[in-house]
Amino acid sequence: KNGFLLFFIHSTDTEPTRFHLIEQNKTWLVAQSICRENYTDLVSGSKQLYDSEFTILPKTDKDLWIGLFRDTWKWSDNSSSSFRHWDQISEQDDNSDEGRDEDQKCATVSDGKLSSDDCDGEHPFVCYDDEVILIRVNKTWEEALDYCREHHRELASVTDCHQQAQVQQRAKRADTPYVWMGLRYTCTLGFWFWLTDEVVDYKNWNSTTEVDGCDMSGAMETGGGHKWFKKSARKEFNFICLRR
Template structure:
């Protein structure tokens, strides 16, 4: 469990989804938000020996507005490469394919196609084209089990290796990539794209409601059912808070230590993704973090005494200089920059 950022709590009381949401908001932060597979494993470990199903904080909007996302957690959908006339939504098409000249189109998620997986553990040959066709959900499940995820984002798709893989299928028009759209939102308002639906998600006989639950004996996969059903549920406690006051780095540090615990520390990509979601709501272009440069010792350090292992510096950063501290972009790719610590920004505090 990533204790310093968020903690899950299994509540073994049967309530409707709305009642569960109200309970979580009163006693914790909200119904559980799930941002990656590591979160799913934490949920399952918290549910050991309990009932088989539990609400999470995902619900279907009633306005029907669909939003495009990438399957790989943390990849923002902010650039496109649609083929002319796409997406056309010809038959309620909610999944994306890559076609000729690597242009995109939309297609039914039920259709059977080849697909490209991405594997972040590899230093070379990060992409894999399967020899077997699957539905989009089956393809996503396969890629997550065997590799990391379906190929996602412009950066991956611009890799020359992808074009070579695409060409191995000759005249094959449709090859799935990790692009999908849906109407589902998280109770806490966060925009995490992670979904872990069961393979029958498109079957309205078994998945017909507007609220999501996780099913423990199906690997934690999610099912959507009537929100009025009564089930146990997961809440979460957020250990990070955005302070929408403009302060210098030092004033922000003292504020966090006086009112909470400390300026926030980021030690992994998953933590970066969780914290940047909070940063999106800031009123300044940057937010202060607990990252500081020492002139006397000539290195960057976290004020929580963590070693700076994970790094997310913007291109060309950092140029080491005195009186500088680390701040995160609140828009774009949420990269880190070194900024004079007399500048005034919003900031992020950790609660523990």
């Protein structure tokens, strides 16, 4: 894909995360950009680092960039960084105020151990795909729903900021100004609901909150702040599905 040598590891369980080893040496920021453009992000979080699908990636003797960078140490996709299995040298360097190299701000992994390196250094890296997929075909909300249920699992829900980040990352590559989500309005009961039966607690609506009619569904804008908009279900947009 795009001239990069990729190894695809496909999950066979209920969590459809996919890991992609990119065997070209890039700086951390370039690696992050490539992952975000073509997948979801650099591999992030201890859950992914110790996922069985990640640990069976083709072996390499090189350190691999991952999505951890030092700004009080954060993961690229904003997930928790409370647990880190540093190697002995890097742990000493990270905890020592004397002689600390402030340029060493990004993390690599090798044999399950984390190290830090200058973010301008070049390493291969690992991207991940999350559980959502963009379908770049224009359909009404009902048609999008049928497509997702036939070919994948369901129209995507966005119930927290992490899911919002996942979906908006996909939405950036859409051909339409909005993408359908699995958000529907019931005129009879007067509230919005997710098709996955999750409560609409997390919200990212645009400033206009009025409902213009009963045949309304929720769509995310593909640019700007990726806010949610109430759109007639008869309009045709690209859409986001949950993978099986």
